[in-house]
Amino acid sequence: MKLTSVTVEGVGRFGTRTSIEGLGAGVNILSASNEAGKSTIFRAIRACLFERHGATGKEIAKLATEGLSLPVSVTLGFEHGGKTYELAKTFIRSPSATLREDGRDIARGRDADERVWEILGLDPGGGRSVDEAAFGILWVRQGQSFHAPEPQGAAAGALNDAIGQEVGNLVGGERARQVIASVSAELSRQVTDSGKAKKDGPLDRAIRDVENLTGELQQTETRLRELDAMLDDLARLRTELKSVADPNQGHRLGVELEDAHQQLKAAEDATQAIGRAAAEERQSHGLLQAATDRHTALLERAKRIDEGRQRIATDERALAPLKSRETDLRKVVNEAYEARKPIDPELARLDAEDRRLQHLATHVQTAASIDALNARLVSLTDYARRVSDIEARLKTNTVDERAIGILDDIEKKIGALDARLEAAAAQLAIEIRNDQTVTLNGETIINAATRAVTEPLTLRVGDGVTISITPPPGELATAQTERDKLDRTRHAHLQQHGVASGDELRRRRSQRMSDEAEQRALKAERTALGIKDTPAAEISKLTAGRDQIATETAALLAAHGLEHLPSRGELDQRLQDLRQRKDALTVERTRHDGVIEASNDELQRVREERSAIEARIKEIANQLVQDLAALPDDQRGTLIGDAANRCETCRAEHRIKAAALEELRARAPSAEETERRRNRVERLAAALDTRRQNAASLGTRIANLEGRVQSLGGDGLGEEAATLRDQLAVAQTERDRQQARVDTLKLLRTVVQDAYDTRREQLNAPLKRHLKPFLHDVFPGSDIDLGDGFKVESIRRNGPGTEHFERLSAGTQEQIAVLVRLAMGAMIAEKGNEVPIILDDALVFSDDARIEQMFDALNRAGRRQQVIVFTCRAASFASLGGRPLSIA
């Protein structure tokens, strides 16, 4: 089908007959402002095609022009199946319908309504309105463009027919969905979405029964194992108690303990006897040690007395040469001091003379500069005079550049005025042809003269003729007045500078410039002369310095008793002689100092050696006094002999005590044996004690175990465990059965779902094939997932990740929805059912870049079928291209 004309009258804002002009194949665009009636035309087209002419519903009533009682008339022209048709319908008032085919009426009224549906392949059904089939998904009303198409009824049928021609139908799809729904419903009672058993579901109850019974059985079996262990422990403890309580074994242990006690006592007695003998032996040994020490001390003291006497004698012999050496050294030092004594005053005198000569030499050098000072004084005096002269001349001559400029300006104006006066004035020509004297204004004329009469002139010829020539008053009077004024100005200017003429003023200016140049030269000379202050101050300073040198010279001559200052060479010779004398004396003094220092060092060493020997003699003498007090020489033999006898006596007594101790030790048991006997006593005593404690403890534990066995209930525990095992087996069977049921249902759902999905993908493939070029016009490289009923599920862009349709932006949703509609239209058209695509104010959410890509997609659709776009955005849709439509 292709719309070729639309005409309305009494529709909305179109009260009079109005047509859409320019409709044709491909893309058609009607750009008009808001409220221009685009949507009204869209609704009129739909009503004409799909409403019975007798319809009076709200949609028809909304079409009528408000305020006018006109019939609602819509006439559509279209081509279909190679024929041309015109469908004219009038609603509300005088309703009628006429269908013309290739220029002739073929149906009227109700027949026309239904005939057009038959031609377009629409099913009127049993309702009041017709199912719009493919028109329902390809004609997009204002505000609906961003909804993804979800074809229902005949629209879905049209799509399925198109798909069925290519890949067949989805047989059993509904029953498969019912099976999946039933299985999912039962699974949802058994397990959660994550696959875990659902709480209080059959599987969950079976699992919990198993867990409860398993726990219960474990507790019972634990108790049973505890009971068996207790009974075993009880039997073992009773056997142990019987052994511990044996009376024969107790008697035997008692006899052994008594025997062990007796053996230990004998060993301890022997040990005590050895202790006493050892004490006596230690006491005897102490006496022997004391006697031996005294004897040894006396022998050592006698030896020290003899050695001390020898060392004192030796040291006293060594003292004599030291004292002699000390005396000799003192003599040498004194002699050196005496020899050095007169040298120091002589050196002091020579130093004073040296300083006096140096002072004199310095002054001689200063006095030599007086000639230079005088020469500088002459230069400075001359310089000061010249400076003073220049300054005086510059002070009296004030003619500067400005004064010359003023004069030049005045004379320039006078020159110009003179030229004007002379040009306008009468010319006086004088020619003298005799020897008479002729003067003009007192100036003698020789031979001839010409003069302009610009001022009164007095001409004298000889002594008898005086001719006065006066220029006429009139037009030159003003210029003359001006010139007189300039003369007065020049005169005043010259008087101001004290000159009578302009030439003199210029000479004075030249003189001043020369004086200024000389002044600059004097400033340079001042720098060369190094004058920091004024010349007068400099001269005063130089004069004072020269006078001071003269005064000092006079004072020096008086002080040295000289009539005139010596020469510099004379002074240098005297200084050289004096310094040679000083150097000789200094060398001699240094030599004496060396003798004194060396002798003093040697004297110090001799003194220290002598003091050390004397101190050692004193120390030995003191020790000798002490030793002799303890061991006088006259008692030395008696005291040493008594000490030796005492040693022998003590040694004999100690020998006896030691022999007795050794004998006791040889007879007594060893320490290890005594320790072994003690250990045996303790072991036997502990064994008897342990035996008694074990018996008591075993009795207590047996009583305790008997009580616990009674509390565990003993009898019947085994039967209880057997019952629980049977119940657990039944519960496990039930759990396995429920689990198997769940696994079976999951497998069934997976298999049916896979079969269904595979088949659905096959069915969606043709639409996706048609969609792909449109989609890539706008979203290059992307792919779309379609669900049941061609519903747009998601889009994949830039990788494997999917974006759900509902989460996309409004603009992207709208673009995808339009692209899917274009694909559906292309698929239906390909199967021979060409239906125009009409978009009423679509793509409202698209940005500038994306809308250009959408235009590419619309033009792609327009290559195979008619596309009509209504828009109020003329500027944005300017680049869509296609046929421009107009309302006329």
Next chain:
Amino acid sequence: EARAALDGQLAGLDAAMTHLDIQLGDLHVRPTQEDIERIDFDGVLREAAGTLRALAEDASRGAAERRHAGDALVELFLLSARTSGSESP
């Protein structure tokens, strides 16, 4: 009918013997090829039934997996019988 016949045979055996312990836990019902053909000829459910039958008869799979496939096939048969005639065009 098959179950009634089995029960009759078991009753006869029980009467002939002093003691007969019968374990019927592993007794399973399996639809025949004709039953499967009735499910949904050339449709989605028919394809699913074929897959389940192939799984149940695949000797390379474990006993439990094969038994689940067989049970699922029976369940599919029962459910499809329940929804038979509800398919819309």
